[in-house]
Amino acid sequence: QSALTQPASVSGSPGQSITISCTGTSNDIGGYNYVSWFQQHPGKAPKLMIYDVSNRPSGVSDRFSGSKSGYTASLTISGLQAEDEADYFCISFTSSVTWVFGGGTKLTVL
């Protein structure tokens, strides 16, 4: 199972919106609505931001939203803030009854 494809980096200014894409195949993203997104700050454990494509866990800001179209899932962060600067990883359930992560995207807040 190959890793999902994410852009290596994205950037935005405070207050702006950015979108991170995560592209897979019919065997993962395209076949299931089990896509999650994690935020990871340097030296810290990952934190769940979105699950099941578009659901936010309690305590996560509503500035974070998720969606999916075909084989591509997306994470949108609106009203960008300095503390959003981190690495973001998508993950999807697969037809092999396993999970596969994306390669990760480094978000820089300019």
Place this chain on the structure above:
Amino acid sequence: EVQLVESGGGLVKPGGSLRLSCAVSGFTFSNALMTWVRQAPGKGLEWVGRIKSKTNGGTTDYAAPVKGRFTISRDDSKNTLYLQMNSLKSEDTAVYYCATGMRSDNTWGQGTLVTVSS
């Protein structure tokens, strides 16, 4: 408070074995699906495998790179998750995290470093 605490990491030679533990508190461990995820130095996250609760069959699933070499098990009486790693390779060098499922109610430990080197 929910806590997951990994232990057992360290330096091991190629071809060697190591067993990681993850002690859990703050939730009903026996009902929980548990996952191991690793992260090589400076790299992304990699899903290693999972074990379902005994109520849901207690079955395990593994990523292709570790299948046949790694074994996940659980001791519900001790609230502890295990990862037995055999035939270790240099590419297994990583921080190993235990976590609950990859969907809602997700929580992670702080990780334990495994270094495979001669």
